[in-house]
Amino acid sequence: MNIAILSGKGGTGKTTVSTNLALALNANYIDCDVEEPNGFLFLKPKVYKTQKVMVEYPVIDNDKCVSCGECVNVCQFNALAKVRDDIMLFQKLCHGCGACEIVCKYNALTYDKRQIGKIEKGIVRDINCNRGILNIGEPMAVPVIRELLKGLSDGVNLIDCPPGTSCNVVNALKYSNGAILVTEPSQFGLHDLKMALELVKMYNIPFGIVINKDDGEDNIIKRFCKEEKVRLIGTIPYSKDTAVIYSKGEILYDDLHHKRIFDEISKTLKEVLSWT
Template identity: 70%
Template sequence: MNVAVLSGKGGTGKTTVSTNLALALKANYIDCDVEEPNGFLFLKPQVKEIENVMVEYPLIEDSKCVSCGACVDVCQFNALAKVKDDIILFQKLCHGCGACEIACKYGAISYKKREIGRIEKGHIDNIDCSRGILNISEPMAVPVIRQLLEKLPEGINIIDCPPGTSCNVVNSLKYVDGAVLVTEPTEFGLHDLKIAVELVRMFNIPFGVVINKNSCEENLIKKYCVEEQIQMIGAIPYNREIAVIYSKGEIIYNNSKFKDIFNELAEKTKGVLKWN
């Protein structure tokens, strides 16, 4: 069972829910927010395995290239450009599709690999933890996310998705059986929740909503969920003590005062997502 935890925007408490829910469900934790992977700051697993993430890029052999521009014309990602009599490669725009190599009639293009990030794997409290890390200045996170999710551990996996609803999130959702949408009771929270709801509905993924920083019985998020017939998984109270625990990089689930909150979220998640 692979469960995505996502939000329409950053800062709603997605990683808070992901890490604590993983412990409550005794589930493996996978951090797909490869540009800001901060789940390990809370779980603190001992990293025992590191894999490099490599992508292909074209190499142009000057002795064979006649600067015809066929490779430039076929590139959909503007990674190649013809400037006077030279073909210029913008390496980080290349998606490694291979079209330029096929288009070149002179055999001037071959492919090499370069590193864009890494996968780290560790273990804590009988659960496996893994995360992807995109190298600084690299623009494309998807190859790191794909490699991270290719070989998921057996059992229950909590997938901490990137924030928002970009292609990074879409590629994460390809591997999931259900989703937990995390939001907060504000106008901004509601706006971005609606976008996230539209996304998971497009993929026909069963989902429910968790409200973080919940301060009252009725709010605009609960009203929206009733109107849209969206199931509520639960809420995390707007509490100063929880904020202090989080600010110290500690796990809320380990505090006996708040442990039951996440145990209840775990049980409700099973029901909402029709756990099998």
């Protein structure tokens, strides 16, 4: 069972829910927020393996290139440009599709590889923890996410998705059998929750909502869930104690009060996603 944990916006508590549920469910934790992977700051696993993430990019042989511009015309990502009599390459825009090499009649293009990030694998409390890290300055996170999600372990995998509803989230959802949407009781939270819901519905997978920083009132998120008949999996109260534990980089699940909260969420989650 692969469970995606996502939110329509950043700052709702997605990683908080992911890391603590990993302990409550004794599940594997996979941090796909490769631009800002913060889950390891809380779980603190012992990293035992690191691997590079490589992507291909074209190399132009200037002795063979006649600057005909065919490679420029075929590139859908504007990674190649013709400037007077030269062909310029923008490595970080290249998606490695290979079209430029195919259309080159002079065999002036070959492919090489470069590193755009890395994957770290660790373990803590008998839980496997994997995360991807995108190199600073790299614009494309998807290759790191895809490599991270290859060959997921058996059992339950909690996939901590990137924030928002971009292609980075879409690529994480492709591997999921169910989803948890984390939101907060605010107008911004509701607005972005609606976008995340539409995305999850496209994949026709079971899902439920967790409200973080809940005020205990009949707020706009709870009313929305009732109106749209969306299952509310649980709530995490808005509390100074929660903020203090979080600010220290500690796991909420180690606190008895919060342990009860996440144990209850995990119990309801199993009912919503229909797995035992």
